[in-house]
Amino acid sequence: MTLDLEEHVAEAPKMGRKRDHTRDAEILEATIDVLAETGYDGMTIDMVAARAKAGKATVYRRWASKGEMVIDAIACMKQSDVDFSNLPDTGTLRGDLIAMIKPPTIEDAERKLQVMGGLVSMLARSPELAEAARLAIVEPRASVNRFLIQRAIDRGEISPDCDIDTIVLVGPSMAAHRVLLLRKPVDREFLISVIDGVVLPALGIRA
Amino acid sequence: MTLDLEEHVAEAPKMGRKRDHTRDAEILEATIDVLAETGYDGMTIDMVAARAKAGKATVYRRWASKGEMVIDAIACMKQSDVDFSNLPDTGTLRGDLIAMIKPPTIEDAERKLQVMGGLVSMLARSPELAEAARLAIVEPRASVNRFLIQRAIDRGEISPDCDIDTIVLVGPSMAAHRVLLLRKPVDREFLISVIDGVVLPALGIRA
DNA sequence: CATATCCGATACTCGCTAGTTCCGAATCGC
DNA sequence: GCGATTCGGAACTAGCGAGTATCGGATATG
Numbered sequence: 251m252t253l254d255l256e257e258h259v260a261e262a263p264k265m266g267r268k269r270d271h272t273r274d275a276e277i278l279e280a281t282i283d284v285l286a287e288t289g290y291d292g293m294t295i296d297m298v299a300a301r302a303k304a305g306k307a308t309v310y311r312r313w314a315s316k317g318e319m320v321i322d323a324i325a326c327m328k329q330s331d332v333d334f335s336n337l338p339d340t341g342t343l344r345g346d347l348i349a350m351i352k353p354p355t356i357e358d359a360e361r362k363l364q365v366m367g368g369l370v371s372m373l374a375r376s377p378e379l380a381e382a383a384r385l386a387i388v389e390p391r392a393s394v395n396r397f398l399i400q401r402a403i404d405r406g407e408i409s410p411d412c413d414i415d416t417i418v419l420v421g422p423s424m425a426a427h428r429v430l431l432l433r434k435p436v437d438r439e440f441l442i443s444v445i446d447g448v449v450l451p452a453l454g455i456r457a
Numbered sequence: 458m459t460l461d462l463e464e465h466v467a468e469a470p471k472m473g474r475k476r477d478h479t480r481d482a483e484i485l486e487a488t489i490d491v492l493a494e495t496g497y498d499g500m501t502i503d504m505v506a507a508r509a510k511a512g513k514a515t516v517y518r519r520w521a522s523k524g525e526m527v528i529d530a531i532a533c534m535k536q537s538d539v540d541f542s543n544l545p546d547t548g549t550l551r552g553d554l555i556a557m558i559k560p561p562t563i564e565d566a567e568r569k570l571q572v573m574g575g576l577v578s579m580l581a582r583s584p585e586l587a588e589a590a591r592l593a594i595v596e597p598r599a600s601v602n603r604f605l606i607q608r609a610i611d612r613g614e615i616s617p618d619c620d621i622d623t624i625v626l627v628g629p630s631m632a633a634h635r636v637l638l639l640r641k642p643v644d645r646e647f648l649i650s651v652i653d654g655v656v657l658p659a660l661g662i663r664a
Numbered sequence: 665c666a667t668a669t670c671c672g673a674t675a676c677t678c679g680c681t682a683g684t685t686c687c688g689a690a691t692c693g694c
Numbered sequence: 695g696c697g698a699t700t701c702g703g704a705a706c707t708a709g710c711g712a713g714t715a716t717c718g719g720a721t722a723t724g
Contacts (some may be wrong), residue, residue, distance in 0.1 A: 273671095289578035297700060303673035310713065370577045370637050371496035380640055388638055415655030417520035419631060422654055424623075426638060427630035430577050433587055447620030448627055452632055452659040472675060480701090494707035517683065 271335045277302045281323035286361055289368030290320060324369070327362070330387040334397060342401040344455065347445045350394070351438050358419055360429060360436050377425050392418045399453070408453045418451055434449040481519060484509045488530035493568055496575030497527065528589050531576070534569070535593040541604060550609040550662065554652045557601070558645050567636060567643050569594045572628045573638040606660070615660045627656055 280302035299306045312376060313319040338349035366387050373380040395418035404409045404435045424444050425436045434440075450456075484487045487509035491500045502523060506513045520526035545556035573594050580587040602625035610617045631651050641647075 267536075280614055289498075289581075291496075291578060295713085296711080299672090303672085305674085306712095307673080307714085307716090308671060311670090316712070366638060367577050370574050371498060373637075373640055375494075375499075384639065389525075412658075413650060416650045416654040419634065421629065423634035424626060424630040427626065427633050430580075430637075431573060431633060432591065443620060443623045447623040448655065448659045451619070451661065452655045454658065454663075456661075502683080503681080506702090510702085513682095513686080514686090515701060516701080518700085523682070558715085635680095 257310075261275070262382075262445070270382065273304070273308070275326070277304060277309060278319075278323040278326050278396065280304075280320055282365060284326060285320065285323065285368045286364040287368075290372045293320075293368070300357075309387070312456065317376065317379070320369075320372075321376075324365070324379065324382040324386050328390070330388045332394060338398065343398060343407055343453070344445065345452055346398045346402075347449070348442070350398075351441050356436060356438075359425065363426055363429040363436075366426065370430070388422060391422045395421060402453075408455060411419050412453050416450055417449060420444065420452070424448075477644070480498075480515075484511060484516060484519070485530040485533050487511075488526055489534060489572060490525065492530065493571040494551045494575075496578045500527075500575070502526075524583065524586070527576075527579075528586050531572070531586065531589040531593050534572070535597070537565070539601060540599045540603075543554075546600065546608075550605060550614055550660070551652065551657055553605045553608075554656065555649070558648050563643060563645075563648070566598065566632065570633055570636040570643075573633065577637070595629060598629045602628060608613065609660075615662060619660050624656060624659055627651065627659070631655075638659070 254450060277298065279312075280298050283301055284297045288297070289420055293316075295306050295309055298319075299309050309319065313322065338346045340346050340349055342397075366383060369379065369383055373383065399408070399412075399418065400407045403412075421441075421444055425441075428434050428436055428440060484505065487505050488500075491504045498639055500523075502513050503514055504528075505537070506516050516526065520529060541560075545553045547553050573590060574585065576590050582592065583599055584629070603621060606619075606621055608627065609615045610619075628648075628651055632648075635641050635643055635647060
């Protein structure tokens with residue numbers, strides 16, 4: 251009870267939080283945090299309110315139920331997506347894929363997978379949530395892979411005959427499996443094994 | 458106390474149920490069923506008891522808590538493993554992998570994945586459960602793949618330089634991803650895509 | 665300062681579920 | 695058949711969490 255007062259150092263010049271954040275967004279971020287740590291079923295509104303330094307009533311003034319709040323939180327995760335104009339362009343597919351392995355990117359990915367893990371049991375009960383989660387978590391990663399592979403095809407690095415739709419899911423699937431089922435970290439070594447041991451060979455690039 | 462007298466014979470040809478099943482096993486099977494359908498958090502002892510046509514008290518006479526019952530149920534799933542002497546041996550790796558795609562096998566796999574999905578949120582809270590689930594669900598499938606690939610190496614069909622440990626997880630990972638995150642069926646078409654589009658190419662076998 | 669508004673906190677209600685207890689009935693060992 | 699045991703069912707307790715209502719205080723405005 252009365253858990254962490256971990257960081258209300260951080261001054262907080264009166265009521266202000268970040269200007270560009272509405273109170274709603276702060277609560278949704280707290281929702282994502284709790285979701286990643288305890289999962290949907292283990293999450294309580296009180297936990298979210300406490301983490302956002304808000305009252306439970308404040309939460310219910312904005313969303314009608316726990317379920318709606320979570321769907322909103324997932325949907326707003328999508329905004330933190332990578333933008334395609336900032337992707338690496340090293341000249342080789344391997345270079346691009348390796349360049350994707352950098353702290354902010356993989357930590358963000360691991361966090362998203364933790365959230366997804368907390369939602370799994372709910373996906374069957376709420377198709378709406380399932381779709382929101384797919385759009386926010388699964389699709390972005392696959393899209394990046396598809397883009398990088400397509401560019402490699404365009405420059406003639408790999409054959410256009412490969413099964414792109416299946417291959418773009420190799421990385422995301424194995425990362426999800428490792429985090430959610432094996433509960434091991436998705437570290438650089440693992441990702442390089444997937445790239446060099448599966449993805450590139452499958453595309454006809456021998457190590 | 459509450460020591461299991463796990464196998465007081467079998468018998469009981471009375472009106473009973475399956476002959477070769479003790480009451481414990483029946484309850485554990487019901488547990489697995491409910492787990493697959495509603496997940497750990499959604500599962501109630503009453504659901505399990507009702508499905509096993511038992512009283513709640515009967516359940517608590519055998520296990521001290523819901524958690525212990527589930528761990529027992531998962532552990533006993535392991536017994537339905539494939540035995541290696543019954544694996545296909547068609548002469549080619551592709552033939553073997555395709556031969557694994559048959560109704561009883563893939564339905565069993567899909568069911569195991571549903572159970573795993575219902576456990577995901579609990580794995581973080583119970584390392585004991587996580588280990589039981591890994592042994593019962595993840596490991597058997599990887600072992601079969603490892604065996605088939607090793608045999609292909611031994612007969613000279615594929616190079617011994619491939620990253621076996623990573624490749625054996627491609628199928629299980631992508632199947633889990635599809636069932637749990639995408640909520641699509643693991644059908645024959647999908648599995649063939651994985652085999653022909655990823656696994657075999659990654660092993661140097663061009664389609 | 666006065667007023668209207670929104671916030672955080674607290675204290676409820678209500679339903680649900682883990683776990684317990686009890687009892688009549690069915691079953692087993694003999 | 696006849697006790698001893700176990701079973702299924704149901705009633706009960708206790709605690710937790712969603713959702714609601716209320717209230718004192720802080721903010722904004724003029």
